[in-house]
Amino acid sequence: MSDRALGFQYGTLAQQRETATLGMWAFLATEVLFFGALIAAYLNYRIWFGQEFIAAASLTKVVLGTANTAVLLTSSACMAMAVTTFDAGSKRAPVLWLSATGLLGLVFIVIKATEWWLEYQEHLVPALNFDLARHGGVAEIFFVFYFCATGLHALHLLIGISLVTWLAVRIGSGRLQPGGSTTRLIGLYWHFVDIVWIFLFPLIYLAGRNA
Amino acid sequence: MSVATIWRCWLALMLLLAATTASAFAPLGSLNIVISLGIACAKALIVLLFFMELRASRALVRAFAAAGFFWLLIMIVLTGADYWHRTDAKAPIDQIY
Numbered sequence: 001m002s003d004r005a006l007g008f009q010y011g012t013l014a015q016q017r018e019t020a021t022l023g024m025w026a027f028l029a030t031e032v033l034f035f036g037a038l039i040a041a042y043l044n045y046r047i048w049f050g051q052e053f054i055a056a057a058s059l060t061k062v063v064l065g066t067a068n069t070a071v072l073l074t075s076s077a078c079m080a081m082a083v084t085t086f087d088a089g090s091k092r093a094p095v096l097w098l099s100a101t102g103l104l105g106l107v108f109i110v111i112k113a114t115e116w117w118l119e120y121q122e123h124l125v126p127a128l129n130f131d132l133a134r135h136g137g138v139a140e141i142f143f144v145f146y147f148c149a150t151g152l153h154a155l156h157l158l159i160g161i162s163l164v165t166w167l168a169v170r171i172g173s174g175r176l177q178p179g180g181s182t183t184r185l186i187g188l189y190w191h192f193v194d195i196v197w198i199f200l201f202p203l204i205y206l207a208g209r210n211a
Numbered sequence: 212m213s214v215a216t217i218w219r220c221w222l223a224l225m226l227l228l229a230a231t232t233a234s235a236f237a238p239l240g241s242l243n244i245v246i247s248l249g250i251a252c253a254k255a256l257i258v259l260l261f262f263m264e265l266r267a268s269r270a271l272v273r274a275f276a277a278a279g280f281f282w283l284l285i286m287i288v289l290t291g292a293d294y295w296h297r298t299d300a301k302a303p304i305d306q307i308y
Contacts, residue, residue: 040286047291062232069228077220077224188263209235210237
């Protein structure tokens with residue numbers, strides 16, 4: 001991807017960059033609706049089933065969830081640092097910040113996987129070992145939502161970690177120069193995955209703690 | 212975006228995270244979800260405006276960014292207008308007979 005070369009259809013590099021940014025936002029709009037449909041379903045079930053649905057949410061691990069939110073928000077700050085230092089012309093700093101971003105992403109995945117393992121041991125995984133007699137059908141619906149939402153989010157994060165790693169290698173080897181769009185676009189994707197989690201966190205982990 | 216702005220945003224995000232987690236344990240009834248979703252919106256706005264650079268972007272880019280959330284609002288409101296108002300009571304036209 002020779003990112004600074006001007007495509008024949010553009011007048012200026014600035015125009016080319018803005019077109020790339022608009023394309024990324026158009027893609028992110030489809031992602032908003034993708035996760036938004038899941039959240040709309042959650043809101044429906046929460047209103048239908050009320051207290052029983054909220055009680056199921058309190059079976060999630062709030063300490064691990066809060067720690068993971070802090071990890072992901074920090075990774076976003078590191079990503080913003082990578083974009084800023086890369087634009088400023090530095091080569092070493094963006095590689096280090098991208099490494100920090102990717103590592104924090106991996107920490108998030110490890111904590112998430114630990115949670116899933118704990119939930120497996122507590123017989124909370126629908127279709128695998130859900131204990132219907134103990135937790136009830138409404139709780140099973142909540143955990144279907146929980147595993148779909150956190151699973152799809154983790155998948156997006158894994159794609160983000162791959163992109164960030166690829167980007168760090170390209171910047172490190174000098175094949176990507178400042179002035180292009182690649183770093184900024186991958187940054188937009190990373191921050192979007194962060195925003196999805198910002199909304200999943202209160203819906204999954206904070207419901208039912210006030211009893 | 213300046214380095215100082217990035218870490219000020221990070222600090223604000225951490226404080227909001229602490230506030231939302233603490234507020235979830237306060238017995239406020241249905242007000243809890245209003246507070247936690249309100250704080251989630253504030254956090255998302257910080258990420259959108261600063262980290263995703265919408266504050267410094269042209270109106271066209273902002274319109275593209277807003278479009279997805281606007282369609283999501285339509286989806287949730289129209290879904291809710293149906294499902295959240297269903298009751299076991301008969302519709303008025305059925306109560307006549």
